[in-house]
Amino acid sequence: MLTPLKFGAVGLSELETLDLTRLLSRLHDGTLECPIGPSQLHQAGLSYLVDRVGFLRGHDETTVRAVLVAVIAERRKQDSRVNSD
Template sequence: MIGGKGLVHVSTSDLKLMLSRLHRGQLSCPVTHDRLVIAGLPQLVDKVDFLKGLDEPAVRAVLVAVIAERRANEPRS
């Protein structure tokens, strides 16, 4: 991921959807282009390449951490 943009260009809703598909067993790891398409996430094919080599616990950890960080930075009303 050196020099990459990480998950900056992935919406929070897409991250939540990806995590949901992972929890339901609709997305399996390691993440590949084909598995993203099969899971109904073709919009993420070119945005999550750095997750490809990770096992399921690592992908879950990354997604949960990014979602939590974004929530913590949301303005409070």
């Protein structure tokens, strides 16, 4: 269950898709480790997201990946619908 966090109170809707894909990419290449916290974001070069990804804090990598993949997929699906109209 995703819970509110002490840092980064904004939710997924406040993040650009590019930021979500950067997070997923850093997980994939091993530069971002879980559980995600401020120091992990700094080490991964994503310091600018410290106050914006609280919803991912404290979760294991499987959970974080699942959330990111699902949200990115939904946004791409929505974008393709908008672009096809």
